[in-house]
Amino acid sequence: MRTDFPAITERRVAERPAVDADTFAREVVSGYRPVVLRGQVAHWRAVAAGQAGPRATAEYLAGFGGGTPLEVLIGPPDIGGRFFYADDSLTGFNFHRQQVSIGALVAELLRYAETAEPRPHALYANAATAPEHLPGWEAANPLALGIDAPARLWIGNASSIATHYDTSINIACVVAGRRRFTLFPPDQLPNLYVGPLDHTMAGPPSSMVDPDAPDLARHPRFADALAHAEVAELEPGDAIFIPPIWWHHVRAFDRLNVLVNYWWEHRSGxxxxxxxxxxxxxxxxxxxxxxxxxxxxxxxxxxxxxxxxxxxxxxxxxxxxxxxxxxxxxxxxxxxxxxxxxx
Incomplete structure (x- = not known):
């Protein structure tokens, strides 16, 4: 396990080894707490490719061509991978969206990764459903936890996704690259300084505070949220279960990152x-x-x-x-x- 993740808090999300479908339903989903499942998808072919480096990852992903183009968020180098609002007016965003084939996306990500460009554009494929965009993925990488929901892929370079919540039960599985999840219990809502409810980046509203660089003079109550935060640092093969309405900030550290998640039982929409x-x-x-x-x-x-x-x-x-x-x-x-x- 790596230890070079930048630290936010010493409070860690509870962990356990990989589980079977019955244990997952009975002991993980039934609780209203996040849980890290170490090595849950370590057997996936995709994870083996991810551990072999960016080129192997890119080649593996490109092998699932033939689907419809993915929606990719594209941000200029100066956003540092943090997809967010463009400015304090909150009327626009610091990225644009473009439909891109999986082959074109991974080719560009691989170019950035292998040239080690110091300030690349931020690229992020956003919740691409496997059956539509990467046909054959689910058969090659089965989750086997009894979840009736499509796999969704999140593919990009180093990025920071604003603190938000989901209305569905969620399990997220790291395929390539390192990711850090910073989670806040639902009762921290007043301390998160929530942005607009009806003008959002991807559906649910987001916190206006960057947990990696909080401005406590502007958002003083966020110090209380940080005191209740829980952090999970995930490597390829690890998964994390996130209950509905738990806030989470997600940071991907490497030059080619792949995550797969599943949302099911849409309880709170x-x-x-x-x-x-x-x-x-x-x-x-x-x-x-x-x-x-x-x-x-x-x-x-x-x-x-x-x-x-x-x-x-x-x-x-x-x-x-x-x-x-x-x-x-x-x-x-x-x-x-x-x-x-x-x-």
């Missing part, structure tokens, strides 16, 4: 929609009225026994307050569509 609607519908009410609605939210949503709030009603009359089911989901969608149309 609708919750974010509800949050945004609550900003419009609830946040600006008079304090007394807002407190009254907080009682509703506590009773029907947040209380430990919220699922029993309609037990006094006959089953057939519980409607949208009933137990979770496909029928209730359909009924809620219809109800919301009608309500929003009148609001």
């Amino acid at each position: 609708a919750a974010f929609v509800a949050l945004v609607h609550a900003i419009w519908a609830v946040r600006d009410l008079p304090d007394a009225e807002k407190a009254a609605w907080r009682g509703w939210f506590d009773h029907l949503v947040f209380a430990p026994d919220a699922g029993r709030a309609a037990d006094h009603l006959p089953d057939a009359a519980r409607g949208i307050m009933g137990a979770a089911s496909p029928e209730r989901t359909s009924r809620i969608r219809q109800f919301l569509t009608g309500m929003l149309g009148r609001s």
